[in-house]
Structure formats: C-alpha cells, structure tokens
Amino acid sequence: MIKKTLLLIALSLCPIQCALANVTYTNAVYEQQKIADLSALPKSLNFTVIGDWGHNGHFDQKEVAHQLEIAMYQTDGDFIISTGDNFYPNGIASINDPLWQSAYEDIYHGPHTFEPWYVVLGNHDYLGNAQAQLDYSNKSQRWNLPARYYSKTFTLKDGEQVLMVFLDTNPLNPEYKTREKYKATQAQDGQAQLTWLNNQLATSKARWKIVIGHHPLYSSGKRYGLNEKLRNLLEPILEQNGVQAYIAGHEHDLQHNQTKNSKLAHFISGAGGKIRNVKQRKFTRFAEATPGFLSFSINDKVLKVTAINYKGEVRYSTQKRFDQ
Template identity: 85%
Template sequence: MIKKTLLLITLGLCSIQSVLANVTYTDVLYEQQKIANLTVLPKSLNFTVIGDWGHNGHFYQKDVAHQLEIAMFQTDGDFTISTGDNFYPNGVASVNDPLWQSAYEDIYHGPHTFEPWYVVLGNHDYLGNAQAQLDYSKKSQRWNLPARYYSKTFTLKGGEQILMVFLDTNTLNPEYKTREKYKATQGQNSQAQLTWLNSQLENSQARWKIVVGHHPLYSSGKRYGLTEGLRNLLEPIFEQNGVQAYIAGHEHDLQHNQIDGSKLDHFVSGGGSEARYVKQREFTRFAEATPGFLSFSINNEALKATAINYKGEVRYSTQKRFDQ
C-alpha cells in the first residue's frame, strides 16, 4: 500500500512537471493562475530576481519558472535579474553546451520571461567556462552578461534614475583566494573592481542605487556568520555612497535582512530550484527555506519587494520609502 501511494505521488509530480514544460500561456491561464496579493507601485519599474536555478529542471526549477512567468505578466515586468549559480554543478563548457537548452531556454520559455535578463556569475559558474556565459550575450538577445562586472541605468516614468551595479563577488570573496577549487575566480583584479564600483556609485546622480552580487553580506541561512570577509570590503562602500539595497543569491532560500542603524536593505533570492534551511537571526526581517523568487517594484517614492514561492503564494512583502 505504501509503495503504491509513493508511486502515485511520483506519477503525480511527473505529470505536473510535464504540464509545466509544455504549457501554452494564454490570457485565460494568466487570469486563472493570478498570484493573490501581488501588486506594484504606480509609475514603477518592475522586475523579478531569481538565483541558484540551474538544476536542469529539477528541484522545483520548472515550478518556480512557471510562477516567474505569471508574476512577470501580472506586474508587467521590465526584466529579470539572475543572482548567479546559473548552471549546476559545474557551469557550462561553451556557448553550445546542451545545458543552455535544457536548463535555461526550455525552462524559462514563457513570453514574459523573454524580457531581458541581467546576469551575474556565481561560484558554480566558475567551475566551468565562465567566459562562455559572457559570450552567450552575443548569441541570445535576452541574456545580458556583457562583462564580469557592469552597470545599467534605468529611467523611471517620473524622470528619476535607478543605477543598478552588477558585481563579480567571486573575485572579491577573500575565502576563494586560498581554495584550489575556486582558483579560476582569482584571474581578475579585485582592487580594480572595487575602484570601479566606488566610482560608479560616487559619480552617479541616480535617485536609487542598487547593487547585485552572488554572495550575501548577511545571511539568515547556512552561511550565517561566515560572510564577514566580503562584508568588510563592500559594506563601507555601499554605506558611504548611499546604496539603498543589495541583492544576492548563493543561499538557497529567500531572505530580507536589515541591520539596526543602517538604511541599507539586504535581499537574498537564491531559491530558483533547490531550497536549504534558514533560521531567525538578530537581523532577520524575513527568511524562508522555499523555492521561489523576489519581485521588485520601484518608483520615485518607494521600493517594494515581494517574496513568492513555487506555488505562487506571496510569502512576504515589504516597502521602504526613498527617505527611509
């Protein structure tokens, strides 16, 4: 009886995955599967953030991709950000690696996830051919990874600007300097990146300054207490230049962390497929070990972040005013 039940559950899960892989998106489907309580700010720039997703369709990756498509439609999303670890376990070998099709193109196949993707590299991406992920930007119109680190400025409907800086935190992470496994991450000049980062932030007149990297500076999950090295490098630069939000992945969960006395919000979106445990820490606003992603909405006056799980449920929402 137990074996029969397990077989039925397995077949049911396979059936769900098959449906998700072959779904045709229509106005009726979007309306039927609308994510309750997912709203955006007026006159806003809207985008989703997903990380640590490249498991070739396994570990709820297809379920999360489906809800990502629904959210992008519902919020009229402008783009998607990937916080790295784009392909497991060892990145890709080349721009023609089959993983591009089986772990990316075939998974995020909805019309609204064909809006631009702005990508950073994760540590697992460096275990393969990291340069191939940059080169894929020339092959794919939606995949944007023009350099190991880069910036993009967006203009809001009210005329104000948002500066988004995309880092390669693998090069900066002191932990990787002595680990043979991540030797490839040390081929870049870390000081040059820090100088560039400070210049980008210092010389920008943007109303909002947001930084994206793979590794979090604070974590409520597996790496709680293990992020000090990178934090000591980046946090002073962020604080000095008025960065309002830092968005990372690496931890396989969804988090919002806030340090007492700081105006800098820390978000983690690393639940693109596999989930890992979290705990309530002294700085935790929200943390949940669930596959899912974050949805952001920003206008002149406020930034809103919403955590959505693989079932299409809003698990958390927060909003901060520009002057907070």
C-alpha cells in the same frame, strides 16, 4: 484501455511537472493563475530576481519558472535579474553546451520571461567556462552579461533614475584566494573592481542605487557568520554612497535582512532550484527555505519587494520609502 490507464497513473504522479512541460501561455492561463496580493506600484520599474537555478528542471525549478512567468505578466515586468550559480554543478563548457537548452531556454520559455535577463556569475559558474556565459550575450537577445562586472541605469516614468551595479563577487571573496577549486576566480584584479564600484556609485545622480552580487553580506542561512571578510570590503562602499539595497544569491532560500542603524536593506534570492534551511537571526526580517524568487517594484518614492514561492503564494512583502 491499458495505455490510457497508464497515462492517467503517470499524470497523477506528476500533475504539476507534466502540465508545465507542455504549458501554452494564454490570457486564460494568466487570469486563472494570478498571484494573490501581488501588484506593482504606480509609475514603476518592475523586475524579478531569481538565483541558483540551473538544475535542468529538477528541485522545483520548473514550478518556480512558471510562477516567474505569471509574476512578470502580472506586474508588467521590465526585466529579470539572475544572482548567479546559473548552471549546476560545474557551470557550462561553451556557448553550445546542451545545458543552455535544458537548464535555461527550455525552462524559462514563457513570453514574459523573454524580457531581458541581467546576469552575474556565481562560484559554480567558475567551475566551468565562465567566459562562455559572457559570450552567450552575443548569441541570445535576452541574456545580458557584457562583462564580469557592469552597471546599467534605468529611467522611471517621472524621469528619476535607478542605478543598478552588477558585481562579480567571486574574485572579491577572500575565502577563494586559498581554495584550489576556485583558483579561476582570482585571475581578476579585485581592487580594480572595488575602485570601479566606488566611482560608479559616487558619480551617479540616480535617485535609487542598487547593487547586485552573488555572495551575501549578511545571511540567515547556511553561511551565517561566514560573510564578515567580504562584508568588510563592500559594506563601507555601499554605505558611504547611499546604496539602498544589496541583492544576492548563493544561499538557497529567500531572505530580507536589515541591520540596526543602517538604511541599507539586504535581500537574498537564491531559491530558483534546490533549497537549504534558514534560521531567525537578530537582523532577520524574513527568511524562508522555499523554492521561489523576489519581485521588485520601484517608483520615485517607494521600493516594494515581494517574496513568491513555487506555488504562487506571496510569503512576504515589504516597502522601503526613499527617505527611510
């Protein structure tokens, strides 16, 4: 009787965490926990974006992972993008580091989060063995980080294409050139990456062009006003090549920023674990300090983005037409 009472007390203290630790996903679970107002476009490519998540299950990481699984099921998601800072506080040591299991494999364990993950590196990833995250691509079938920067083209059901370019913004960030802490980020030739980026975008015939990096170019969060130097490097290339969306992490929140007279939308998904406060700025369309992620749906005419929190609530949704 005493043991049963203690168990009931423990469950009452952590009802969500304890339930998620042993959840088995069934059709009933998906149907009962559907996310209201979340839907995919017809004939669409569907994916979710999560960032700054590797906290060993703390800071609501498990709750976000659960809702990520539900959203992937509900939208018939094709893949997941990670915007970096995959392991806190200091990256991982090797492909056999226990953090792979405790911060990734054991957390994102649902069948729909076993779709491919396309990954970029964050600044915290460089505090450990960044190369080991590339090497893990050879060990894990779902983890895709084939190079420090790379691209992939997806084909929509009507034959139109979506180009996604995955950057390593760490060596491009001027702030890191003089910081001993991030010395490892400067081993690369940043100009070579910028040249490569311009060539990828300029030569692509894809209808949609999307670029992903860890560091945002505009932020309504902690780093408001601190992005100008990186922005001056990347924004002209993105604008000149007709990129429709730039997706980042680094800020621990969810954001949609849009500057005046620009067709380039800026999205931030860095709320996979610990969060930080945001404020409304002149370019802010949406900004909220809530654990969560973004869900994307793209067809030949529309790009739809939905912000979902750790409770499975839709906090924001927007649509961008191809011709806007």
